[in-house]
Amino acid sequence: MTVTLDGKTLDSKSLSEGFEIIHIQGDDSENGAYKRKVKVLGVLRTWTLECVESAVAWASSQAKSFQDTAAAGTTVTFTVTDEVRVISTSVYILGMTIDIADLAGKNVRRFTLTLQEV
């Protein structure tokens, strides 16, 4: 599986996708019977992406680059390519957590991105 975000190829360890039907509900009556009507407004796709980078200076870090992009509120391209499916869309970066470990003197950075489709 090849994953890119904002044109950068990520060392992705896991990817989960959310698919939410955005809707509202309202009370109504139909032929004398109570109905709870549903109006579907659209679909919201989100992704959680766990990535790793190792021995990369912070100034050159993908994590830092995505933090800067997220703070600016700009949208970025997001692609996932595997044997059975291709995702290609634009996303907002809505959040990120970073776990840092010093393994044998080598800086290992694990970061988790929260993405939402534009």
Next chain:
Amino acid sequence: MVLLGEQVRQLTSEERLINDTATYTRDNAAWGTIHSYGNITLSEDSLVTFKVTVDNASAYRLKIGSYYVHGCYASAVYTGIAFVPAGTHAVVMEQRNGVGSGSIRLFQLGKAKFNDQIYSALATYATQISLTVPQRSPPSFFGTLKNAVFAVHVWAYTPAGQTNFENPGDALTNGVSLAIDGTQITWTDRIQDTGSLENAYAYYYGSLSVGSAHTFTITKDNANTVVHISIVGCPWLLFGSLNEPMSLDFLQLSTLYLTYEPLDVDPTKNSKIGKIHSVSYGDATDYYSTASGTGILNHSYTFEIVKVPTVSVFASGLGACISYVAVDMR
């Protein structure tokens, strides 16, 4: 509770390209340029709108690039639309005396764009044109599309002869007729070239279903008659009769908002929510809410008792459009 709105008239793509208030005159028995308004450059095929004031009765025709989009004789304010291909085109008003010398002023030309618009770009008519306004899938927050207004603008001439646009039953010299889906239509307006000045113009506006293919066929009595044609179809355009642009589908207690604006004309726009009943006693009993006016017209209605899917929106106003649709959903 959520308010969803859509700007169906894409103002970001809209631009006034020419605004020339000057008066231009010409006195010549042969066709020639009364004024060249320069070039316009269109990055994509575009809906072009124009407006010009003709002060003297004479023969005039408006040319964009290689094709004519309008022709007239009487002094009046003329407006119109044409769907023009991408590229750089010269915009020229031509004149010949025929009935008098020429004088024009207050020329404006711009481009506009709508969601859900389809078109056949300005060209010489050669063969039957087929157009389909696609249905939205999935449906939108307001429901689905129902009927689109199609505007057919045609300019024609016959070398060294007169040209006449024919309605059903007419038998005119060098006739030009239009059939939609195989049935001849009555032109909404026509300017005949009875003086053989090589300049005839007509247009047709009508309502046709969304999601179906519609054919447009020009028939010419004289094979030498040349026809320049452009067609645009869009649910958000208005014409002289009521069009039903959408089928409503949202929850009870929601409020529907509609905003109407001038396009090439600022007519009285009519917006009606309801349905003609089995025996009609007029708008007051057929429609639960109406709005009417010139300029920018806002119309809203909250569906407290009236059931949303059982009624619809009906709108008219030749030369105007719907610009915004919104629903405040409860």
